[in-house]
Amino acid sequence: MTPFPDNGGPIDFSDVTGGATTSGGPRTYVVKKGDSLSKIAKEFYKDAKQWKKIYQANTDQIKNPDLIKPGQKLIIPD
Numbered sequence: 001m002t003p004f005p006d007n008g009g010p011i012d013f014s015d016v017t018g019g020a021t022t023s024g025g026p027r028t029y030v031v032k033k034g035d036s037l038s039k040i041a042k043e044f045y046k047d048a049k050q051w052k053k054i055y056q057a058n059t060d061q062i063k064n065p066d067l068i069k070p071g072q073k074l075i076i077p078d
Helices: 037-045 048-057
Strands: 027-030 073-076
Touching: 027 037, 037 048, 037 073, 048 073
Parallel strands: none
Antiparallel strands: 027 073
């Protein structure tokens, strides 16, 4: 027996409203103990001086760039 009914017609996906995508969404990073914006920038951009890019993308949750907390989910812009 097949997992889908075979009624000879096409399968109707018209009611499907969501699903996973392989691209299009921003990259994210969850801060770990001992992280800093410059350390994260070095990991993603190979340049610690790019930390401001991460800071500017996350000013809604980072008030002081020297004080990030483990568990924070940061957006990593391209």
